[in-house]
Amino acid sequence: MSHEQYQKCIEECIRCMMACNHCYNACLDEENIAMMTKCIRLDRQCADICAFAAHAMSTNSVYAREICSICADVCEECGTECKMHDVKHCQECAEACFRCAEACRAMAA
Amino acid sequence: MSHEQYQKCIEECIRCMMACNHCYNACLDEENIAMMTKCIRLDRQCADICAFAAHAMSTNSVYAREICSICADVCEECGTECKMHDVKHCQECAEACFRCAEACRAMAA
Amino acid sequence: MSHEQYQKCIEECIRCMMACNHCYNACLDEENIAMMTKCIRLDRQCADICAFAAHAMSTNSVYAREICSICADVCEECGTECKMHDVKHCQECAEACFRCAEACRAMAA
Amino acid sequence: MSHEQYQKCIEECIRCMMACNHCYNACLDEENIAMMTKCIRLDRQCADICAFAAHAMSTNSVYAREICSICADVCEECGTECKMHDVKHCQECAEACFRCAEACRAMAA
Numbered sequence: 053m054s055h056e057q058y059q060k061c062i063e064e065c066i067r068c069m070m071a072c073n074h075c076y077n078a079c080l081d082e083e084n085i086a087m088m089t090k091c092i093r094l095d096r097q098c099a100d101i102c103a104f105a106a107h108a109m110s111t112n113s114v115y116a117r118e119i120c121s122i123c124a125d126v127c128e129e130c131g132t133e134c135k136m137h138d139v140k141h142c143q144e145c146a147e148a149c150f151r152c153a154e155a156c157r158a159m160a161a
Numbered sequence: 162m163s164h165e166q167y168q169k170c171i172e173e174c175i176r177c178m179m180a181c182n183h184c185y186n187a188c189l190d191e192e193n194i195a196m197m198t199k200c201i202r203l204d205r206q207c208a209d210i211c212a213f214a215a216h217a218m219s220t221n222s223v224y225a226r227e228i229c230s231i232c233a234d235v236c237e238e239c240g241t242e243c244k245m246h247d248v249k250h251c252q253e254c255a256e257a258c259f260r261c262a263e264a265c266r267a268m269a270a
Numbered sequence: 271m272s273h274e275q276y277q278k279c280i281e282e283c284i285r286c287m288m289a290c291n292h293c294y295n296a297c298l299d300e301e302n303i304a305m306m307t308k309c310i311r312l313d314r315q316c317a318d319i320c321a322f323a324a325h326a327m328s329t330n331s332v333y334a335r336e337i338c339s340i341c342a343d344v345c346e347e348c349g350t351e352c353k354m355h356d357v358k359h360c361q362e363c364a365e366a367c368f369r370c371a372e373a374c375r376a377m378a379a
Numbered sequence: 380m381s382h383e384q385y386q387k388c389i390e391e392c393i394r395c396m397m398a399c400n401h402c403y404n405a406c407l408d409e410e411n412i413a414m415m416t417k418c419i420r421l422d423r424q425c426a427d428i429c430a431f432a433a434h435a436m437s438t439n440s441v442y443a444r445e446i447c448s449i450c451a452d453v454c455e456e457c458g459t460e461c462k463m464h465d466v467k468h469c470q471e472c473a474e475a476c477f478r479c480a481e482a483c484r485a486m487a488a
Contacts (some may be wrong), residue, residue, distance in 0.1 A: 201407060210331075
């Protein structure tokens with residue numbers, strides 16, 4: 053697969069990485085931070101696998117599809133957690149996660 | 162600085178990462194590969210610092226500006242090398258490098 | 271510089287990365303998490319630059335020394351924050367940070 | 380799983396990352412570089428997944444075991460390629476790859 057074919061999925065991964073890292077920092081600023089620890093943990097983990105998936109696709113690595121498959125699962129898990137928190141950064145992050153999960157799922161297929 | 166303010170620079174870093182990794186793989190496919198070794202080395206190094214700069218900005222890290230400053234230098238060096246090779250992937254990579262160098266320079270200022 | 275010469279500094283970076291990531295997770299488990307947010311943020315940032323410094327040295331990249339110089343500063347900052355918290359994971363993390371700062375400072379010189 | 384339990388596997392991943400990156404640079408210095416392109420590509424890909432596996436274990440991420448499973452496969456593939464080249468850096472890299480594959484396989488189980 054060429055880097056052009058990967059381009060849309062890479063873009064979703066980077067968008068999701070940015071949303072997760074923004075949500076991560078905003079969660080650490082929340083007053084009720086004790087409620088946000090699961091979200092903080094998943095935000096970081098999701099941002100990091102999204103970045104690695106973008107790297108793997110961009111380098112056309114032998115493991116690009118398998119990483120996308122894991123990335124889709126983590127995006128799903130992170131989006132589901134974020135969805136439960138009624139603040140803007142969590143809702144926006146959930147949306148980015150679900151879009152990225154879909155793009156990664158299609159790539160992995 | 163917010164993640165929105167970083168957004169344009171992150172986009173240039175990701176574009177440059179993709180151009181460098183594409184050029185890297187295309188150089189390894191060239192018949193006259195012996196002429197491309199410096200380009201191959203710099204492509205990887207440049208792609209990797211671009212990815213890390215995007216990460217540093219996205220996480221709003223204390224070292225984001227300093228990484229952008231180093232990234233600008235490496236983009237300059239990689240772009241200068243690529244510019245000397247008269248093949249499409251090198252010329253396109255050089256262009257992406259110079260654009261990214263400019264964005265990172267502005268961010269570091 | 272060869273990868274053997276980098277080896278000791280890479281080892282300190284990996285040790286510091288591990289200590290920071292352990293401290294990060296343990297801070298997120300603390301009851302009084304509101305007091306730990308600065309520590310959590312710096313732990314992640316420090317772990318990430320340590321990992322990138324190890325990568326830069328291991329690939330013998332043109333920017334290895336400059337990354338080590340930034341890494342030394344971040345280790346200093348993270349160690350200083352951790353040192354103020356009287357729990358085992360923070361004290362151990364501070365120690366790893368100061369050792370890594372010293373190794374990176376020597377490498378950057 | 381705690382970071383202590385991950386420690387041995389992280390160490391193998393870092394050792395393999397270093398061997399692969401050393402082999403990568405040495406292959407790019409070889410006179411008969413045209414014979415080494417597959418090795419160069421796999422060295423980079425293997426080094427990068429080893430570094431990410433170390434990161435995933437160190438952060439106790441939900442995807443640590445799955446990454447180790449992919450890492451084991453890539454180490455196997457890289458080691459098999461390196462094994463065929465009768466130069467010291469390739470033979471040493473093959474050995475590090477096979478050891479890391481074993482450690483990652485055990486972790487993923």
